[in-house]
Amino acid sequence: MNVTDQDQAGSRRVRTDLVAIVGVMLLASVLPVDLLPSTQHEARGADGQLSGKQGQVIVVRVPVSRHSIDVTGRFLGRRIPFFYQSSPGGPGAYLGLLGIDMLDTPGSHELVVDLNAPGESRRLSYHVLVIQEDYPxxxxxxxxxxxxxxxxxxxxxxxxxxxxxxxxxxxxxxxxxxxxxxxxxxxxxxxxxxxxxxxxxxxxxxxxxxxxxxxxxxxxxxxxxxxxxxxxxxxxxxxxxxxxxxxxxxxxxxxxxxxxxxxxxxxxxxxxxxxxxxxxxxxxxxxxxxxxxxxxxxxxxxxxxxxxxxxxxxxx
Ligand SMILES: [Zn+2]
Structure with missing residues (x-):
């Protein structure tokens, strides 16, 4: 199953109503998804897409309320492993470093993130806008x-x-x-x-x-x-x-x-x-x-x- 989380203009709240229809046993403990750009070079598009230039690295952040979930992404045929990072005074998150290859085709591509815990799984989907870099x-x-x-x-x-x-x-x-x-x-x-x-x-x-x-x-x-x-x-x-x-x-x-x-x-x-x-x-x-x-x-x-x-x- 595949759910697209789309930010509304000007808001970073995730469409939890869309997320909530997934599956019989939801990962109730997994909070809505958040994406953050890694550098100032990246800008959020008006439609809430995540974006980065060719050759850049995007930090993809999936907040969760508990540990020990297997989180793996896939982008343009490349596997993106995620790692857990705890947060003082609040739930932690899984972070993935998404590398945009120097020659990835400019345009919108899908990043799929699979969360798997015993008996529960969930798939998230993002649009990543690859921006062309001007190389010498x-x-x-x-x-x-x-x-x-x-x-x-x-x-x-x-x-x-x-x-x-x-x-x-x-x-x-x-x-x-x-x-x-x-x-x-x-x-x-x-x-x-x-x-x-x-x-x-x-x-x-x-x-x-x-x-x-x-x-x-x-x-x-x-x-x-x-x-x-x-x-x-x-x-x-x-x-x-x-x-x-x-x-x-x-x-x-x-x-x-x-x-x-x-x-x-x-x-x-x-x-x-x-x-x-x-x-x-x-x-x-x-x-x-x-x-x-x-x-x-x-x-x-x-x-x-x-x-x-x-x-x-x-x-x-
Ligand atoms: Zn060289």
């Missing part, structure tokens, strides 16, 4: 030998891509972080997220992270608590680290001059993981910082200042 376009003319890979390099690159994909597709069921995210290095942000590159007239894969220029050897730290899943030395990305933050969230750090962590090592927020370099295909020292959220390529800076993510001081 870079046109380059390069000698053919600099563009085309030799057969050996091509085989290597494909194997490396497969290795990275296999890590990113693995979802740890535990959330390893609880504090806000921090920048891995302080430097000049290039504004290169989503940049479209056209080389010799041929469109290439868009740039799926942000580039931060910093002097060679500057320390790079983990954006939040997590577990190192892969330390690499790859053809394009050079020396790099993939950190698993749990529930399908990964951060990636590339072109490092050196890596100071190993596969399987737990890291805390601010823990050094390597140093800024120019390894792989890089024209100068910088950090390529990428974030993958349940398959969505999102702007890493969307993680900074995510609202409502600090743990309450006490469980009450």
């Amino acid at each position: 376009v870079q046109r380059l003319t390069l000698p053919k030998r600099m563009v085309d890979l030799d057969p050996n390099s091509l085989v290597r690159v494909k194997a490396e891509q497969k290795q990275v994909r296999s890590v990113l597709n693995t979802v740890s069921q535990e959330r390893f972080w609880s504090q806000p995210f921090i920048e891995p290095v302080l430097g000049a942000i290039a504004g290169a997220f989503g940049r479209k590159r056209i080389i010799n007239g041929q469109p290439r894969s868009p740039h799926n992270g942000e580039d931060i220029a910093a002097p060679l050897g500057t320390e790079v730290v983990a954006t939040n608590d997590g577990v190192v899943r892969l330390a690499v030395d790859h053809f394009f990305s050079g020396k790099g680290v993939l950190v698993d933050h749990g529930l399908g969230l990964y951060s990636m750090y590339f072109h490092l001059s050196e890596v100071s962590v190993q596969d399987g090592e737990p890291v805390t927020r601010g823990h050094p993981i390597g140093k800024v370099g120019a390894t792989g295909r890089a024209t100068g020292p910088h950090l390529h910082w990428g974030v993958r959220l349940n398959g969505a390529r999102v702007n890493p800076y969307a993680l900074i200042n995510l609202p409502l993510l600090a743990e309450p001081r006490s469980e009450g």
